[in-house]
Amino acid sequence: MTLSRLTIHELHEKLTSKEISAVELAKEHLHRIETIDTDVKAYLKVTADVALAQAEAVDKMIANGEKIAPLAGIPMALKDNMCTEGIETTCASKMLENFKPQYDAAVVEKLHSNHGVMLGKVNMDEFAMGSTTENSAYFATKNPWNFDCVPGGSSGGSAAAVAADLAVYSLGSDTGGSIRQPAAFCGLVGLKPTYGAVSRYGLIAFASSLDQIGPLTKDVTDAALVMNAIAGHDHRDSTSANIAFPDYTAALDGSVQGMRIGIPEEYFGEGIDPEVEAQVRAAAAKLEELGAVVEVCSLPHTRYAMPAYYLIAPAEASSNLGRYDGVRYGLRANAKDVIGMFKETRNQGFGDEVKRRIMLGTYGLSSGYYDAYYLKALKVRNLIKQDFDAAFAKYDCLITPTAPTTALVKGQNQDPLALYKGDICTIPSNLAGIPALSLPYGLDSKQMPVGVQLLGKAFGEPQLLKVAYALEQNTDLTKLKPNQGKGL
Amino acid sequence: MDYEVVIGCEVHVELKTKTKIFCNCPTDFGGAPNTHVCPVCLGLPGTLPVLNKKVLEYAIKAGLATNCEIAEYSKFDRKNYFYPDLTKAYQISQFDLPICKNGYVEINVGGKTKKIGLTRIHMEEDAGKLVHQGATITSATGSLADYNRAGVPLIEIVSEPDLRSAEEVLAFLTNLKAIIEYTGVSDAKMEQGSLRCDVNISLRPFGQEEFGTRAEIKNLNSFRAVERVINYEIDRQTDILEDGGQVVQETRTWDEGKGVTLSLRSKEDSDEYRYFPDPDLTPLVIDRAWVEELRSSLPEMPMAKRKRLIEEEGLPEYDAGVITSSKVLAEFYDGVRAHYGDAKKTSNWIMGELLARVNAEGIELEDIKVKPEHLAALLTVLDKGEINGKIAKEVFAEMFNTGKEPESIIKEKGLVQISDEGAIVAIVDEVLANNPKSVEDYRAGKKQAMGFLVGQVMKASKGQANPGVVNKLLAERLEQ
Numbered sequence: 001m002t003l004s005r006l007t008i009h010e011l012h013e014k015l016t017s018k019e020i021s022a023v024e025l026a027k028e029h030l031h032r033i034e035t036i037d038t039d040v041k042a043y044l045k046v047t048a049d050v051a052l053a054q055a056e057a058v059d060k061m062i063a064n065g066e067k068i069a070p071l072a073g074i075p076m077a078l079k080d081n082m083c084t085e086g087i088e089t090t091c092a093s094k095m096l097e098n099f100k101p102q103y104d105a106a107v108v109e110k111l112h113s114n115h116g117v118m119l120g121k122v123n124m125d126e127f128a129m130g131s132t133t134e135n136s137a138y139f140a141t142k143n144p145w146n147f148d149c150v151p152g153g154s155s156g157g158s159a160a161a162v163a164a165d166l167a168v169y170s171l172g173s174d175t176g177g178s179i180r181q182p183a184a185f186c187g188l189v190g191l192k193p194t195y196g197a198v199s200r201y202g203l204i205a206f207a208s209s210l211d212q213i214g215p216l217t218k219d220v221t222d223a224a225l226v227m228n229a230i231a232g233h234d235h236r237d238s239t240s241a242n243i244a245f246p247d248y249t250a251a252l253d254g255s256v257q258g259m260r261i262g263i264p265e266e267y268f269g270e271g272i273d274p275e276v277e278a279q280v281r282a283a284a285a286k287l288e289e290l291g292a293v294v295e296v297c298s299l300p301h302t303r304y305a306m307p308a309y310y311l312i313a314p315a316e317a318s319s320n321l322g323r324y325d326g327v328r329y330g331l332r333a334n335a336k337d338v339i340g341m342f343k344e345t346r347n348q349g350f351g352d353e354v355k356r357r358i359m360l361g362t363y364g365l366s367s368g369y370y371d372a373y374y375l376k377a378l379k380v381r382n383l384i385k386q387d388f389d390a391a392f393a394k395y396d397c398l399i400t401p402t403a404p405t406t407a408l409v410k411g412q413n414q415d416p417l418a419l420y421k422g423d424i425c426t427i428p429s430n431l432a433g434i435p436a437l438s439l440p441y442g443l444d445s446k447q448m449p450v451g452v453q454l455l456g457k458a459f460g461e462p463q464l465l466k467v468a469y470a471l472e473q474n475t476d477l478t479k480l481k482p483n484q485g486k487g488l
Numbered sequence: 489m490d491y492e493v494v495i496g497c498e499v500h501v502e503l504k505t506k507t508k509i510f511c512n513c514p515t516d517f518g519g520a521p522n523t524h525v526c527p528v529c530l531g532l533p534g535t536l537p538v539l540n541k542k543v544l545e546y547a548i549k550a551g552l553a554t555n556c557e558i559a560e561y562s563k564f565d566r567k568n569y570f571y572p573d574l575t576k577a578y579q580i581s582q583f584d585l586p587i588c589k590n591g592y593v594e595i596n597v598g599g600k601t602k603k604i605g606l607t608r609i610h611m612e613e614d615a616g617k618l619v620h621q622g623a624t625i626t627s628a629t630g631s632l633a634d635y636n637r638a639g640v641p642l643i644e645i646v647s648e649p650d651l652r653s654a655e656e657v658l659a660f661l662t663n664l665k666a667i668i669e670y671t672g673v674s675d676a677k678m679e680q681g682s683l684r685c686d687v688n689i690s691l692r693p694f695g696q697e698e699f700g701t702r703a704e705i706k707n708l709n710s711f712r713a714v715e716r717v718i719n720y721e722i723d724r725q726t727d728i729l730e731d732g733g734q735v736v737q738e739t740r741t742w743d744e745g746k747g748v749t750l751s752l753r754s755k756e757d758s759d760e761y762r763y764f765p766d767p768d769l770t771p772l773v774i775d776r777a778w779v780e781e782l783r784s785s786l787p788e789m790p791m792a793k794r795k796r797l798i799e800e801e802g803l804p805e806y807d808a809g810v811i812t813s814s815k816v817l818a819e820f821y822d823g824v825r826a827h828y829g830d831a832k833k834t835s836n837w838i839m840g841e842l843l844a845r846v847n848a849e850g851i852e853l854e855d856i857k858v859k860p861e862h863l864a865a866l867l868t869v870l871d872k873g874e875i876n877g878k879i880a881k882e883v884f885a886e887m888f889n890t891g892k893e894p895e896s897i898i899k900e901k902g903l904v905q906i907s908d909e910g911a912i913v914a915i916v917d918e919v920l921a922n923n924p925k926s927v928e929d930y931r932a933g934k935k936q937a938m939g940f941l942v943g944q945v946m947k948a949s950k951g952q953a954n955p956g957v958v959n960k961l962l963a964e965r966l967e968q
Contacts (some may be wrong), residue, residue: 063921091533202534239767319578323531323575323576323577324579325572325577329532329533338631362762374764
C-alpha cells in the first residue's frame with residue numbers, strides 16, 4: 001500500500017515509530033501531484049518548498065525525541081480562499097490573480113503551529129459560489145471517481161485532492177454545503193462545524209453569517225483530529241464562540257446504544273434520487289441495528305430554506321465583494337475615471353455566477369425590496385432555527401441525504417436554479433448555524449459514492465462524530481476508494 | 489412674506505480613543521500616509537472587525553451628557569457605497585438601532601432657555617483621505633489615498649429640526665461642543681476637524697406647521713462657516729420662494745472663497761446605501777449597571793456649571809457663559825478660586841487679561857502656560873497692596889509668556905510696591921519742588937492738578953509707589 005492512501009492517524013504512528021520520515025511522505029505526495037494532478041486538476045498552486053521545509057522541521061523534532069502533534073508532518077491542502085502570507089490566495093478568481101496576502105488565516109496559523117505540511121492551495125468555485133468547481137476562473141477540477149463528473153463544490157479542489165490521495169486531508173469552507181456536498185461526491189468525510197467553532201479570520205468572506213471552515217478527511221477519526229487543531233476561540237473574530245472546546249476524539253467510542261436519531265421527512269421529498277434515499281435509509285437501519293432509537297420526524301419550514309438562503313447569502317456577498325474595486329490590490333482595469341475603473345475592474349474580474357449573486361444581493365437589500373426580501377428571509381431563518389431547536393429537544397442527531405444526487409456530470413450544469421436546488425439538504429444547517437457531517441455510505445448503480453448527512457445541535461459535533469464513527473466501525477460502506485477505472 | 493427658518497444639525501465628533509474603532513492601529517493625527525494602518529482597517533480580504541470597547545464607552549458618555557436614552561440593545565450596520573477612500577466599499581455605522589436616542593441640549597439665547605432635541609447619536613468609522621494631484625478635483629491628474637484615518641471612531645449626533653436662527657445654531661454648537669469636551673470623549677475642535685457639522689435648512693411661512701423643503705449643507709468646519717451658510721441659505725431660499733419658485737431637496741456644499749452654497753446632488757439620485765446588519769459584529773446588549781457607572785463618572789456639565797457660577801458665585805450671566813464655554817477655562821476658573829476668594833475679580837482677569845492674550849497670540853487654551861494657583865497668588869498680592877494694578881498686569885504678561893510664578897517675577901524685576909512713607913516722602917518733596925506751577929494751581933483751587941502730581945510721583949518711583957500712600961502724602965503737603 002502506498003503511503004499516500006493512509007489516514008492522519010495511521011501516518012502519525014508511522015512517523016512517531018520512525019518507520020517513515022515526514023520528508024519522504026511529503027515527497028510522495030508532491031510526486032503524486034506532479035504525475036496525477038495533471039488529470040485531476042485539484043491544485044491551483046503547489047507549495048513544494050514550503051512543504052519540504054515544514055517536513056524537514058518535523059523530522060528534526062522526531063529525531064530530537066520531541067513529542068509531535070497528530071497533524072505534525074501530515075501533508076494537507078488548503079482551499080484557496082484561506083489567506084496564506086506571501087502565497088497566492090485567489091479565491092479562484094481573476095480578481096485576485098497573483099494576490100499575496102500579508103498575513104496567515106487563523107486556521108493556517110493553527111495548522112502551522114501543529115507543524116502541518118502545506119502542499120498547496122486547491123481549486124474552488126470562484127469566491128466559493130457554486131457546487132461543481134466549474135465556476136473557477138482558472139480550470140474545472142475532475143472527480144477522481146469518474147473524470148466525466150464534477151467533484152462538487154465549492155470546495156471541489158479540497159475534495160478531489162484528498163479523494164485522489166494528493167493530500168491526506170484538506171480544509172474547505174461551507175456556506176451552504178460547500179464542504180459536505182463535495183465530500184459526498186468524492187466519498188469523503190466532510191464536517192461543517194457549528195458557526196463560531198472555527199475562526200473565520202483570514203477566510204475570504206462569501207456570506208459572513210454562514211461561512212465556516214471545516215475538514216475533508218478520509219475517515220471520522222481524522223475529522224476529529226483536524227477539529228482538535230482548528231476549533232477554538234479567536235479574539236479577532238467577534239462571532240467566534242468563547243467556550244471550552246472538547247477533545248473531539250473522546251466521542252469516538254463506537255457506540256450508539258440508546259441514542260435518539262430523527263429522520264426528517266422533508267429531506268426525502270421531490271428531487272431526491274431514489275438510490276441516494278435507499279442508502280440513507282440503509283444507514284438509518286444500521287444505526288437502529290446498533291441500538292439507536294430511530295424515528296421519523298418533521299422540520300416543517302425546510303422548504304423555505306432555499307429561497308431564504310438565496311436572499312441572505314447573496315445580500316452579504318454583494319457587500320463583502322464590494323472591496324474588489326481595483327483601488328488597493330488585485331485586478332485593476334484601465335478607464336478614464338474612477339467610476340469607470342470600478343465598473344471595468346469588476347466587469348473583467350468577476351465571473352458570471354459571482355455577478356449573478358452580487359446582482360441578486362444588491363436588489364434584495366435595496367430600499368423598497370429590503371422588507372419583502374431580506375427581512376423576510378431573516379424571519380424564515382429564525383423559523384428554521386426553531387424547527388431544529390424543537391427537533392434537538394427530542395433527538396441527539398438527525399440523518400438525511402447530503403445531496404439529492406451523486407456527483408453531477410461535467411459540463412451540463414448551466415441552469416443556476418437547478419444547481420441551487422441541489423443545496424436543499426445542506427442549506428438549512430448553515431442558516432441555523434448547527435454542525436453537519438457528511439459520511440460516505442456505499443455507491444449508487446453508477447459506482448459513485450453516496451453521502452449521508454448527520455445534523456446536530458449547536459456545538460454537538462461530538463455526537464455527530466460518535467454516530468459517524470459507529471457506522472464506520474460497523475460497515476465497510478464508509479471506506480470507499482476511487483478505483484473503478486473511469487477516474488484514477 | 490416673512491419666513492421662519494427651520495434648522496437641524498448633524499454633528500460628527502471624532503472620539504479621542506488611543507486606537508481605532510475596529511483594530512489596534514493608533515488614531516494619532518498626522519503620521520506619514522498609510523503608516524497607521526493594518527490588514528483590518530485596510531479591509532484586506534479575510535479580515536474582520538472587533539469593536540473597541542472604549543468607543544462604546546465614549547458614545548454612551550456623550551449620550552448621557554446630552555440627556556439621551558441609552559439603548560439596551562444596539563447593533564452595527566453596513567452602509568454600502570463605492571468610493572476610493574472606503575476600504576471595504578461599506579462603512580460600518582448604525583442604522584435603525586443607534587446607541588443613544590431622544591436627548592437634548594439646552595441653549596440660552598436672548599435670556600431664554602430652550603431645549604434642542606437630539607434624535608440620536610450613533611457610532612461609525614471614519615473613511616480615509618484622498619489627496620488629489622492637481623488644483624481642483626475636476627482637473628486632477630490622479631489621486632493618492634491615505635488610509636490613516638480609515639477606522640478612526642466617530643459619533644454622529646443628529647438634532648431635531650428645533651433651531652430657528654443662526655444665533656440658536658451657534659449657541660447649540662457651542663454648548664454641544666462644550667458638553668463633548670467636558671465629558672473628555674473628544675477634543676471637539678472644529679478647526680482640526682474633530683467636530684464637523686452638516687446643517688439642514690428650510691423655510692416656511694410663519695404660522696405654517698408643515699416644514700418646507702430643505703437643503704442639506706455638508707461638512708462645515710468652522711462656526712463662522714456655519715453662520716455664513718445659514719444666512720446665505722436664508723437669502724437664497726427666500727429669493728426662490730418670493731419669486732414663486734420651489735426649493736429643491738438636495739445636498740449642497742459651501743464654497744468658502746466665493747461665500748456661496750453649490751448643489752452637490754439632488755434627491756432624485758439620492759443615496760441607496762443598502763443598509764443591513766453587519767454579520768461580522770455581534771449585537772450589543774448594554775449592561776445597565778455599566779451605564780449607571782458611566783453616568784456617575786461624568787463631570788459637572790457646562791449648563792449646570794454656568795448655573796452654579798451665577799447662583800453660587802454671583803457672576804453675571806455673561807461671565808458665566810464665557811467661562812463655561814470651554815472645559816479648560818472652567819477648570820482654570822475653579823483652579824484660581826480654590827486659592828483665591830473673589831469670584832468677580834477672578835472672572836475679570838480670566839476674561840480680560842488671560843483671554844485677550846490668548847486671542848492676541850492665537851494659541852489654544854490647552855497651551856496656556858499660566859497656572860491657576862499662580863494667578864490666585866498674583867491677585868492676592870495685588871489685594872494686599874504689595875503691587876499695584878499696573879504692575880500686576882506687567883507681572884501677568886511675564887507669567888503668560890514664561891509660566892513663572894508671580895513672586896519670583898516681582899522679586900527679579902524689583903517690582904514690589906513701596907508703601908513705606910519715609911521712602912515715598914522724599915520723592916513727593918522732590919516732585920513738589922520741581923513743579924511749583926502745579927502746586928500754585930492746586931492751592932488756587934484747581935484740584936485737578938493733584939492728578940498730574942500723583943502721576944509724576946508714580947513715574948519717579950517707576951510705578952512702585954503705593955498710589956494710596958502717594959495721594960495721602962501729597963494731600964498732607966498741599967493742604968499745609
